[in-house]
Amino acid sequence: MTELKSTHPKIKFTCRDVRVAYSGKEALHGINMDIDDRGVTAFIGPSGCGKSSFLRVFNRMNDTIPGCTVSGEIKMDGDDIYAPDLDPVLLRARVGMVFQKPNPFPKSIYDNVAYGPRIHGLAANKSELDHIVETSLQKAGLWDEVKDRLKDTGTGLSGGQQQRLVIARTIAVSPEVILMDEPASALDPIATAKLEELIDELAQKYCIVIVTHSMAQAARISQRTAFFHMGNLVEYDVTSNIFTNPKDMRTQDYITGRTG
Amino acid sequence: MTEATSIHASEHALKRLKKRHAKERRFKALGLLAIGLAVSALAWLLISIVGTGYKAFYQYDFTLEVEMTESILDPQQERDPDKLRKANYRRIIQNALYERFPDVTDRKAKRELFNIISSSGAPNHIRQMAYNNPDLVGQKLIITVPTSDDVDQLLKGNIDRNIDQSKRKVSDQQIAWVDELVKTKEIKAEFNTRFFTNPDSRDAELAGIASAFLGSLMTLFVTALLAIPVGIGAAIWLDEFAPRNKFVDFIEININNLAAVPSIIFGVLGLAIFINFFGLPRSIPIVGGLVLGLRALPTVIIATRASLMAVPQSIRDGALSIGASHVQAVFHHKLPHAGPGIMTGSIIAMAQALGETAPLLMIGMVAFLTEIPKSPTDPATVLPVQIFIWAGNSERAWVEKTSAAIMILLLVLIIINSMAIWLRNRLEKRW
Ligand SMILES: Nc1ncnc2c1ncn2[C@@H]1O[C@H](COP(=O)(O)OP(=O)(O)OP(=O)(O)O)[C@@H](O)[C@H]1O
Ligand SMILES: [Mg+2]
Numbered sequence: 001m002t003e004l005k006s007t008h009p010k011i012k013f014t015c016r017d018v019r020v021a022y023s024g025k026e027a028l029h030g031i032n033m034d035i036d037d038r039g040v041t042a043f044i045g046p047s048g049c050g051k052s053s054f055l056r057v058f059n060r061m062n063d064t065i066p067g068c069t070v071s072g073e074i075k076m077d078g079d080d081i082y083a084p085d086l087d088p089v090l091l092r093a094r095v096g097m098v099f100q101k102p103n104p105f106p107k108s109i110y111d112n113v114a115y116g117p118r119i120h121g122l123a124a125n126k127s128e129l130d131h132i133v134e135t136s137l138q139k140a141g142l143w144d145e146v147k148d149r150l151k152d153t154g155t156g157l158s159g160g161q162q163q164r165l166v167i168a169r170t171i172a173v174s175p176e177v178i179l180m181d182e183p184a185s186a187l188d189p190i191a192t193a194k195l196e197e198l199i200d201e202l203a204q205k206y207c208i209v210i211v212t213h214s215m216a217q218a219a220r221i222s223q224r225t226a227f228f229h230m231g232n233l234v235e236y237d238v239t240s241n242i243f244t245n246p247k248d249m250r251t252q253d254y255i256t257g258r259t260g
Numbered sequence: 261m262t263e264a265t266s267i268h269a270s271e272h273a274l275k276r277l278k279k280r281h282a283k284e285r286r287f288k289a290l291g292l293l294a295i296g297l298a299v300s301a302l303a304w305l306l307i308s309i310v311g312t313g314y315k316a317f318y319q320y321d322f323t324l325e326v327e328m329t330e331s332i333l334d335p336q337q338e339r340d341p342d343k344l345r346k347a348n349y350r351r352i353i354q355n356a357l358y359e360r361f362p363d364v365t366d367r368k369a370k371r372e373l374f375n376i377i378s379s380s381g382a383p384n385h386i387r388q389m390a391y392n393n394p395d396l397v398g399q400k401l402i403i404t405v406p407t408s409d410d411v412d413q414l415l416k417g418n419i420d421r422n423i424d425q426s427k428r429k430v431s432d433q434q435i436a437w438v439d440e441l442v443k444t445k446e447i448k449a450e451f452n453t454r455f456f457t458n459p460d461s462r463d464a465e466l467a468g469i470a471s472a473f474l475g476s477l478m479t480l481f482v483t484a485l486l487a488i489p490v491g492i493g494a495a496i497w498l499d500e501f502a503p504r505n506k507f508v509d510f511i512e513i514n515i516n517n518l519a520a521v522p523s524i525i526f527g528v529l530g531l532a533i534f535i536n537f538f539g540l541p542r543s544i545p546i547v548g549g550l551v552l553g554l555r556a557l558p559t560v561i562i563a564t565r566a567s568l569m570a571v572p573q574s575i576r577d578g579a580l581s582i583g584a585s586h587v588q589a590v591f592h593h594k595l596p597h598a599g600p601g602i603m604t605g606s607i608i609a610m611a612q613a614l615g616e617t618a619p620l621l622m623i624g625m626v627a628f629l630t631e632i633p634k635s636p637t638d639p640a641t642v643l644p645v646q647i648f649i650w651a652g653n654s655e656r657a658w659v660e661k662t663s664a665a666i667m668i669l670l671l672v673l674i675i676i677n678s679m680a681i682w683l684r685n686r687l688e689k690r691w
């Protein structure tokens with residue numbers, strides 16, 4: 001198990017011996033890991049090492065993949081999120097997710113953001129809903145760009161705007177955690193910079209876990225970094241340590257570009 | 261690098277290029293040929309149908325004066341509509357004709373004279389008038405009734421005047437009368453509204469598509485009521501909620517098989533289940549609709565599943581990831597997204613059902629009916645079956661009726677299919 005030298009006292013997730021298998025074929029071989037509340041935790045590692053599989057453990061999106069099984073113990077704020085009486089639907093309201101490819105709904109910008117609050121009954125009336133939509137778009141740094149065209153369809157926005165719309169949609173249901181799976185991989189450098197700035201801001205209020213293929217991005221935005229390799233957690237430490245002083249040869253090889 | 265040294269400019273390469281171009285030209289020519297064949301076959305079909313069918317849309321009508329002689333119709337002077345209905349109107353028409361041509365005295369000639377007018381259409385026309393308004397008895401009326409189908413065919417040029425009269429259905433004497441009446445405008449061509457408002461009839465000049473058209477509408481209504489909701493529901497369940505096991509796999513395979521089962525088998529099934537087992541009456545649109553509904557089910561299911569599967573997984577993931585339940589993700593996001601495709605598929609399934617003939621023959625919707633069905637429980641027939649029935653009649657007059665009915669059926673199909681295309685284009689723009 002990898003010890004965590006945390007700068008924050010509070011831990012959001014504790015994972016013990018987490019295994020993920022697809023149709024019986026194990027993709028993650030017993031991960032032990034604690035994830036801090038607040039701040040950004042980055043997952044890095046070569047393609048196919050299981051970063052996405054592990055990320056989906058936290059909001060139980062693996063449940064929606066046919067043939068995928070998860071075992072081990074995953075606790076959020078001390079509660080087992082795989083407990084039989086826990087409704088994954090409610091968990092996902094607390095643990096939001098942003099995907100690699102922006103996936104706004106083919107509805108208006110307003111409806112994209114309002115959808116979550118509507119199904120969870122977070123707004124008592126129209127003006128409350130308007131307020132949630134506005135603040136969410138503001139927090140996602142999109143408000144100024146779209147405030148005059150909330151009725152336009154969300155899929156008509158640029159890639160970077162779409163990704164921020166998806167973040168606004170996620171924020172609108174007031175989650176505690178935001179999972180991001182390579183959120184910037186479909187974006188150009190300017191949109192990426194904007195997104196990173198946003199993630200930095202959000203980290204003040206949310207626990208953010210991000211999968212990224214960009215070493216530089218992990219170094220820029222995360223406080224802690226976990227390096228995965230072939231289904232194992234190889235090294236997990238404060239980001240600066242990982243990049244300046246990796247302990248494992250495999251980590252060293254990966255961040256210097258010799259493998260992966 | 262100069263041209264000469266490039267391997268793509270060598271003599272060999274140029275030869276190959278030439279060969280490739282020739283191949284492309286050949287392929288394009290063959291493609292054009294195929295299209296040409298298809299288009300000319302279609303054009304031929306349309307021209308032959310429209311070329312004969314248009315004649316059914318006009319008809320030669322006879323306008324004559326009749327006297328509603330009281331001594332014939334109502335000797336007791338009761339004016340009782342029910343008794344009036346049974347009176348001898350044939351005599352009235354005959355008398356009117358003899359009045360018009362007073363020179364005709366010979367019995368055979370009198371019969372020939374009567375045969376230029378629709379022999380059941382004309383008496384029934386005034387019968388209905390007298391029944392509706394008994395006060396007409398004793399009065400003189402001007403009526404417009406169809407000529408007999410033979411006269412109609414003669415005037416439409418379908419009967420050769422130059423051959424010997426023993427070889428054609430109208431005699432020289434009849435031709436002389438008709439020509440005179442045409443000259444005086446007592447016989448003239450009119451738009452054939454009867455074709456649209458009348459039910460089927462034994463007499464070609466009276467037959468219309470109203471009963472078959474209404475039968476088609478009612479049958480299709482029942483079909484849609486069964487096939488669309490059940491089909492969409494089944495598809496959603498199979499696609500989203502069905503457990504993955506052998507039994508569900510078996511169901512899926514069989515739905516695909518079902519779509520390929522010849523439609524007459526569905527007729528046999530309908531006969532066995534709805535008529536023999538449940539004891540529903542034969543020939544009624546409800547049974548027809550149920551049978552066609554079963555027939556359309558697999559089509560609707562397959563179209564719906566294809567549209568559902570075409571919805572990007574990312575949309576569903578997006579909904580689930582903010583805490584939508586599975587059902588919400590399906591109904592709020594997948595279904596609206598798949599909507600245009602589902603609608604197009606359903607409409608096309610309905611268009612297919614509209615053209616379906618064989619299974620309806622099995623359940624007796626082929627009966628000869630002279631009443632317009634008033635509800636889905638009245639015996640009825642449908643347009644394609646009506647076409648089938650008319651096509652089996654040998655007289656010349658039915659040929660144009662058959663073609664005209666085909667034109668109407670094609671027109672309805674074109675309208676339905678354009679609606680599907682229009683809906684799809686319109687709805688898809690929203691996304
Ligand atoms: N839906 C699935 N069905 C079957 N196997 C899967 C599925 N998703 C992932 N896997 C397998 O699990 C392993 C880990 O995959 P995962 O997607 O978690 O890797 P990753 O680190 O996110 O890779 P990448 O950087 O390319 O996104 C891989 O071997 C992959 O083939
Ligand atoms: Mg991944």
